[in-house]
Amino acid sequence: MSQQALEAAPRPKYRPVSEIAPNSLSVVLVLDSPIIDTTAYGEIFQAINMHNNHNVIGERFPAPVPQLNTLATGILVRQYALHNDHDRLVVVSGTAPYGVRPDPESRKHSVPWRGSKEQPFAFAEMPNGVPVFYVDAGYVASGLKDHAMRFWQVKADPEGSSPFRMRDVFAEKIMRYINGDGPVLDEIIDPETIPAFPDDRLGLVDGQGNLHATTRVEGWPDYLADQENVSVTVGGVVRLAKNRVTKEGGHRKEGDIVVQIGSLGGRNNPYIEIAVVGHSPETAQEVFDVPARYGEHIIVEFTEQSDALIEMDRTGELPLNVFHPVPAIPGSLSGGHLQRVDERDLEEERHP
Numbered sequence: 001m002s003q004q005a006l007e008a009a010p011r012p013k014y015r016p017v018s019e020i021a022p023n024s025l026s027v028v029l030v031l032d033s034p035i036i037d038t039t040a041y042g043e044i045f046q047a048i049n050m051h052n053n054h055n056v057i058g059e060r061f062p063a064p065v066p067q068l069n070t071l072a073t074g075i076l077v078r079q080y081a082l083h084n085d086h087d088r089l090v091v092v093s094g095t096a097p098y099g100v101r102p103d104p105e106s107r108k109h110s111v112p113w114r115g116s117k118e119q120p121f122a123f124a125e126m127p128n129g130v131p132v133f134y135v136d137a138g139y140v141a142s143g144l145k146d147h148a149m150r151f152w153q154v155k156a157d158p159e160g161s162s163p164f165r166m167r168d169v170f171a172e173k174i175m176r177y178i179n180g181d182g183p184v185l186d187e188i189i190d191p192e193t194i195p196a197f198p199d200d201r202l203g204l205v206d207g208q209g210n211l212h213a214t215t216r217v218e219g220w221p222d223y224l225a226d227q228e229n230v231s232v233t234v235g236g237v238v239r240l241a242k243n244r245v246t247k248e249g250g251h252r253k254e255g256d257i258v259v260q261i262g263s264l265g266g267r268n269n270p271y272i273e274i275a276v277v278g279h280s281p282e283t284a285q286e287v288f289d290v291p292a293r294y295g296e297h298i299i300v301e302f303t304e305q306s307d308a309l310i311e312m313d314r315t316g317e318l319p320l321n322v323f324h325p326v327p328a329i330p331g332s333l334s335g336g337h338l339q340r341v342d343e344r345d346l347e348e349e350r351h352p
Contacts, residue, residue: 009150011185012125014178023058024088025178030063030076031166032095037064044094047167051175057090065204070095070138071296072204074197075212075264075271077134078143083266085130092174093134094166121154121170123177123185133174135165136189139296142197151189202234202298203271204264205290209283211274212262213300218269220245223304232259232274233301234288240305245272254278257287259302272302 027048033040041062048057063080065072073095080091096119124132124144133154134140141151154173156165177184197203197214204212211234224230225246232241242252244260252258254277262273274284290298 009188011152011183012150014131014180015129017054017056017178017180020054020056022055025056025090026059026061026086026088027057027090027092028061028063028080030065030073030080030091030093030095032065032067032069032073035062035064043167044171047171048175051172051179053175053179053181056178058088065095066293066295068095069294069296070140071142071197071201071214072294074139074142075203075214077132077140079264081124081126081130081132081144082128082147083264085126085128087129089130090174090178091130091132091134093132093140094170095140096135096137096165121156121165121173122189123152123154124148125150125152131177133170133177135170139195139197141194145191145194145196148191151191151194152185153187153189155184155186198296200300201296202290202294202300205285205294206263208275209285210262211284211288211290211300212264213272213274215272215300215302216265216269217245217261217272220272221302224302227304229305230259231301231303231305232257232288233299233303234274234290235298235300237288239287241274252277255280255282257284274300 027045029041029044031040031044035041045060048060063076065076073093077091077093080089119135119137122134122136122141124134124141126132126144126148132144132148136153141148144151154170156169156173173184176182199214199219201214202211203214206212224243227243228247229240230243232239239257241257241259244258256277258275258277260273260275262271264273265271274288276282276284276287
């Protein structure tokens, strides 16, 4: 569809409030704040309640992601809007990075703060009818880019309210749309301004400590298809893992690391997941030393182990739940001891 046709498109409206059963709508709030932060979730939900004039909102579900992580946010927004969708669902995201930190050596995130008006509250018009409200920043809408019919700016002037825009401004706009109380949507957002998800990154850590990569099952390297064991690198930490993506991975035991078809990303082509078998004292998050506040640029790689490593594994000299003794990435391990690898250095190795 041409940009001219997009601009001429009618503003979508929610179904008449008279057709919505009381307390039937479920609001999922994806927010870069821990679930124990009762102030953030509580105040936003109460702001929504204040404008719930027709008592249509029932369940309110918090979905936390690490601070400023728009990639994890985008994966959850996609998961709910596309793969857990129903006609009573409302998806809301409040993740909004404030921009590059003053210290140039700090790379916690790289989504520049463009100002409240240039990083506006937005709406994704979905073909399944699920309303998706979000702050237009980073990768938040990336998972919807190829699925939404249109993206809209929401009429709101959040200047002077940041960082409390969701509570003070946006909650009321959400409920105006749901209640049908006048026009809420403004200009069309060009979908070309929305970046695609990066490949081969750590996308999300779930509540069980399993790691979900942005690598799709269809992106699993052909040369690993017949490999029983593979080398896995997450942010510079290297381990061996059983291949459960295209192979059964042989006999598994408690504490084994496995790479498998994940639970996120849809049934047709889901994301790849890294997990630890059984009731191990360590989760995959702990095994790979992923911090609680993980960022958007942790690289995930799946590579073939050498013949020497295969032989060591066969003879029992190399259990699958110990550190890989040979570095898959230069500098990642030294003398058998774990070392952290700077994410910028890894990027420079891949893109010199």
